Amino acid sequence: MLDDNIRKFSDKVWLSSPTMHGPELKYMTEAYETNWMSTVGKNIDEVERMTCEQTGCKYAVALSAGTAALHMAVKLAGIKPGDKVFCSDMTFDATVNPVRYEGGEPVFIDTEYDTWNMDPVALEQAFRMYPEVKAVVVAHLYGTPGKINEIKKICDQHGAVIIEDAAESLGASYQGVQTGTFGTYGVISFNGNKIITGSAGGALLTNDKKAADKVRKWSTQARENAPWYQHEELGYNYRMSNVIAGVVRGQYPYLQEHISQKRAIYERYKEGFKDLPVSMNPYDADKSEPNFWLSCLLINNEAMCRQVRGEREALYVSEQGKSCPTEILETLAKYNAEGRPIWKPMHMQPIYRMNGFITREGSGRAGTNAYISGGELGEDGKPYDVGMDIFHRGLCLPSDNKMTEQQQEQIIQIVRSCFD
């Protein structure tokens, strides 16, 4: 049980909230005072320039959201109704929904333990089963780069285009190259909880000028060059606002500072939990530099108390020396701190239950939530699939870069108390 000296936080400790610095307001005000209250203006130009400078991509198109950028990328990849598209499985659903917007059919690729991202071995398996697939949507979860060079090699062999969802990983790099620039099309997000934010917004990254020009056109209702509103293609209203762009412009110079703060949070958790039967979300220290957007915890199998999750509710049985994500999240909430379950894998989502799901072994079993720790294992004694296992045993810890060291020390004590 908890010490009496651990009190409820008077100010909520957030998972990840916006951190403003001042210049954001200056650039927003500039948009107002110069009356560029529109989807054109200096701030947008600057955001696009800064995005290219940060990532190393040749062209960046600022859009209203990362989801809009993903939609444009799916269109650029030429996905047509009925086309299968390989997608990350353990990710936020915004990664895969745009495939459906275009009538494509996501086929989910299992996760690997090394980075919690798409498993290249499972991807190879998927190409053996569906060699005709021409596009792969791959995400870098929680700011940790996946094995993107390995994935790119496989995609190149099969002539498949990569759409790289770097919404959570702006500033992270793999073998010295920034995430978002490995794919033919890359996507970043400036949503309110991301490492830097505009309150909303996103961008499409590419080295292909024609692709960038197409997105500029499509995202402004696909107007043709004519004296009147002339349309030959389907258009969208997806451009970023110059006011939002002011916030992003003000945030960009603080990206590195945010990454350092997030890294320090990750390291403190790692140190604080080193004698617990848990591990942190892993990354390949030789090959990658994450942006440490969210710090996550994975409970060792033998230290899991019984936990069962339905579609909307969860139950667990408290046990001495053991815990589970539900217990930890409920305990954190009691003390006014916000954690979150691991993003529930897409193959376990009711909306995608009929879609294909491919593990290293081949066709994966249909997702089920009725997974009880220590209970339902495959014949080899391992869990059915990696994504389900990480979802079951993992959780996201409060990772706000405004959290003080003292607050984090308390969070560590609260989590530790769950294993008492």
Ligand SMILES: *Cc1c(COP(=O)(O)O)cnc(C)c1O
């Ligand atoms: C946030 C996020 C998106 C979507 O970005 P928005 O700007 O919120 O539309 C896409 N993919 C992942 C992995 C995300 O975390």
